[in-house]
Amino acid sequence: MTDERRQASRGPSRLWPFKGRDDIITVVDLGAQKVACAVVLLSSPRFGFDVGSRNIRVIGSSIVRSSGITGGRIANLAAIETSIRRAVGQAETQAGVTVEDVLVTGQFAGLIAEVFEAKLGHAGLGREDVEAISAAADEHCARTQRKLLHLFTSSGEAGAEAALAGHAPWAAETDVIAISMPIRVQRQLETSFGKSLLNVRSVLAGPLASALSVTNALERMSGVLVIDMGAQATGVALFHHGVPMFLESLNFGGQTVSEEIAQAFSLRKFEAERLKVRYGSVYDNLQADIDLPVQNGDTGEPVSKFSLNRIIRSRASEHLKAVNERLKGAGYSVPNGGAVLTGGGSLLPGIRELASHLFAAEVRTARPMTLNGLNAGNVLSALVGGCLYASRHQSAGEMPYAPELPSQDSSYASRIGQWLRTSFL
Numbered sequence: 001m002t003d004e005r006r007q008a009s010r011g012p013s014r015l016w017p018f019k020g021r022d023d024i025i026t027v028v029d030l031g032a033q034k035v036a037c038a039v040v041l042l043s044s045p046r047f048g049f050d051v052g053s054r055n056i057r058v059i060g061s062s063i064v065r066s067s068g069i070t071g072g073r074i075a076n077l078a079a080i081e082t083s084i085r086r087a088v089g090q091a092e093t094q095a096g097v098t099v100e101d102v103l104v105t106g107q108f109a110g111l112i113a114e115v116f117e118a119k120l121g122h123a124g125l126g127r128e129d130v131e132a133i134s135a136a137a138d139e140h141c142a143r144t145q146r147k148l149l150h151l152f153t154s155s156g157e158a159g160a161e162a163a164l165a166g167h168a169p170w171a172a173e174t175d176v177i178a179i180s181m182p183i184r185v186q187r188q189l190e191t192s193f194g195k196s197l198l199n200v201r202s203v204l205a206g207p208l209a210s211a212l213s214v215t216n217a218l219e220r221m222s223g224v225l226v227i228d229m230g231a232q233a234t235g236v237a238l239f240h241h242g243v244p245m246f247l248e249s250l251n252f253g254g255q256t257v258s259e260e261i262a263q264a265f266s267l268r269k270f271e272a273e274r275l276k277v278r279y280g281s282v283y284d285n286l287q288a289d290i291d292l293p294v295q296n297g298d299t300g301e302p303v304s305k306f307s308l309n310r311i312i313r314s315r316a317s318e319h320l321k322a323v324n325e326r327l328k329g330a331g332y333s334v335p336n337g338g339a340v341l342t343g344g345g346s347l348l349p350g351i352r353e354l355a356s357h358l359f360a361a362e363v364r365t366a367r368p369m370t371l372n373g374l375n376a377g378n379v380l381s382a383l384v385g386g387c388l389y390a391s392r393h394q395s396a397g398e399m400p401y402a403p404e405l406p407s408q409d410s411s412y413a414s415r416i417g418q419w420l421r422t423s424f425l
Contacts, residue, residue: 003288011337011382014124019034022041023041023042024040024041024042024097025039025040025042025103025321025390025391026038026039026040026092026099026102026103027040027102027103027104027105027256027383027385027386027387027390028084028102028104028105028193028386029104029105029106029121029206029209029306029380029382029383029386030066030069030080030084030106030127030189031066031069031103031106031107031230031232031233031382032066032069032070032071032110032230032231032232032233032255033066033228033231033255033344034063034064034065034066034254034368034379035063035064035065035080035083035084035087036061036062036063036087036120036380037060037061037062037063037067037087037088037090037091037382037383038058038060038061038091038374038383038387039056039058039059039060039061039091039092039094039095039097039099040056040057040059040371040387040390040391041056041057041058042056042057042208044209046256049105049163055372056371056372056387056388056391057093057371057372057373058371058372058373058387059094059096059097059389060091060093060094060096060097061094061371061373061374062077062086062087062088062090062091062094062282063087063274063380064083064084064086064087065345066077066080066083067080067082067083067337067395068080068081068083069106069232070107070124070232071109071232071233071251072103072107072108072117072232072233072249072251073108073109073185074185074188074189074192077188077191077192078263080192080193081195084176084192084196084198084264085314086192086285088102088196088198093233095418099198100197100199101198101200101201102193102198102199102200103197103199103202103203103204103386103389103390104189104200104202104203104204105195105204105205105206105209105382105383105386106183106206106382106386107206107207107228107230107233107234107235107249107382108181108189108203108205108206108233108249109182109185109233109249109251110146110182110249110353111179111180111181111206111207111235111247111248111249112179112180112181112247112248112350113177113178113179113244113245113247113248114140114177114178114179114244115175115176115177115245116131116136116137116175116176116177116178117174117175117176118132118136118153118174118175118176119391120197121158127133128406130410131155133151133176134151137151137162137176137178137206139201139238140183141176141178141180145181145182145183146180146181146182146185147180147181147182147183147186147203147330148178148179148180149176149177149179149180149181149203149204149205149339150179150205150208151177151178151179152176152177152179152244153174153175153176153177153243156355160305161369162350163217166293171189174212176380177243177244179205179208179244180245181203181280181390182326185346186203187218187367189203192352196372197258198415203391204385204386204389204391205235206228206235206249206382207226207235207236207237207244207247207248207249207355208229208233208237208244208247208385208389209382209383209384209385209389210226210342210343210368210381210382210385211224211226211230211237211239211340211385212236212243212343212385212388212389213368213369213381213382213385213388214226214340214342214366214367214368214369214381215239215340215366216386219239219337219340220239220242220243220343221239221241221242221269222335222336222337223239223240223241223335223336223337224238224239224335224337224340224342225237225238225239225334225335225337225339225340225359226238226239226326226339226342227323227337227339227340227341227342227346227355228341228342228343228382229253229254229341229342229343229344229345229346229351230250230253230254230343230344230406231252231253231254231255231344232252232254232255232343233249233250233252233253234249234250234252234258235248235250235343236248236249236251236317236323236326236327237333237337237381238249238327238335240335244367246326246327246330246332248326250322250323251318252319252322253319253345254276254289254345254348255273256315256319257276257311257315257316258272258273258276259363259391260311260315261276261280261308261311261312264301264311264423265296265305265308266296267294267295271294274306275292275294275303276308276312277291278311279305279306279308280312280349280352280415281312281348281349282309282311282313282316282348282349282351283309283349283354284306284309284310284313285361285407290307291303291304292304292305292308296332310327311346313350313354314315316345316348317354319345320354320355320358320359321358322373324358324359334359335361336361336364338359338362338364339355339359339361339362339366340363340364340365340366341363341364341366342357342366342367342368342378342381343378343379343381344379344394346365346378347365347378351365352364352365361376364382366378367381368380368381368384368385369382369388369389371384371388374387388408403414
């Protein structure tokens with residue numbers, strides 16, 4: 001793509017200007033171990049807020065080994081560029097289309113959610129309020145060298161429910177949740193994709209994408225914690241009244257466990273990873289101990305299953321406790337709706353029971369919903385969520401964080417409800 005074509009295709013910054021067919025979108029999930037890509041055909045012209053209201057068909061997909069990302073950060077531009085080119089190339093060949101514009105998602109370093117209080121006009125949430133809130137959030141992020149990705153609003157605790165139910169004619173203030181990432185990370189993404197002649201039209205926070213694919217609107221409205229346990233990063237999103245009140249990408253994952261196994265038994269990293277996947281769990285029952293067909297690189301003695309699982313359980317406990325501490329530090333706790341684990345780390349035997357014990361709450365593991373043409377496992381939750389999210393917002397012609405503006409003559413309840421649903425539900 002020439003520079004002139006690239007510049008001409010950029011369009012207004014607050015629109016969703018996918019070039020070419022408006023019924024095809026491309027989503028790329030960047031991770032430390034894999035780059036996944038899906039080319040999606042939207043075969044239904046209807047627009048709906050419910051995830052299941054779109055007829056989404058994946059016409060091209062790929063998963064390639066990732067290189068160049070460490071702990072949610074791009075450490076090697078040339079390496080990740082190669083991975084991106086391979087993934088997108090395979091998917092577009094399978095789909096029979098040429099990809100130019102992409103939505104990118106991932107558990108990127110520095111993803112955070114900030115909560116602000118916004119004063120509203122006497123008539124409730126109007127067009128001027130939305131524009132002022134959006135402009136203020138943009139300005140705040142610019143001052144702190146961050147890029148605004150998503151913007152949500154909530155009227156607080158009981159006030160939000162009352163407004164949505166039509167019991168409150170207006171509210172004097174509302175909580176605004178701004179999700180952002182460091183500008184330097186965004187620029188790295190644009191550079192990496194740009195070298196492959198691809199336009200990054202939007203970046204979707206990985207924890208949001210994962211949550212959208214493994215929970216429904218009712219769960220998010222009731223309150224739920226979603227943890228995407230990746231290779232080198234763990235995405236966390238806590239929902240209350242349907243909006244993410246807490247979101248963060250933490251710098252640890254399954255590879256951290258594998259590295260400790262490799263160090264403890266003097267194994268190479270790929271050997272430790274294979275040992276963990278084939279024999280590992282968080283159960284450390286000494287009575288069920290056996291010698292595994294793997295020898296300690298230093299002593300030559302067989303590695304015992306008990307010693308392997310003791311390492312896994314210890315590190316997994318540290319990771320889950322770290323999530324809990326981050327929540328508590330922000331003034332939150334695991335909600336009544338419990339927690340949902342997804343990602344590759346959620347496949348570890350016993351992890352659900354361990355999380356339930358540490359959180360003192362109901363916990364389930366989940367794989368993403370099945371899309372037509374893509375029966376994805378736990379490791380592709382963010383990719384599936386990206387497809388669902390993009391399918392909704394492309395037809396609305398909007399950026400993910402720029403909600404559809406409410407009409408001037410609608411009631412406060414319907415206006416704030418419309419904004420909330422358009423933003424995420």
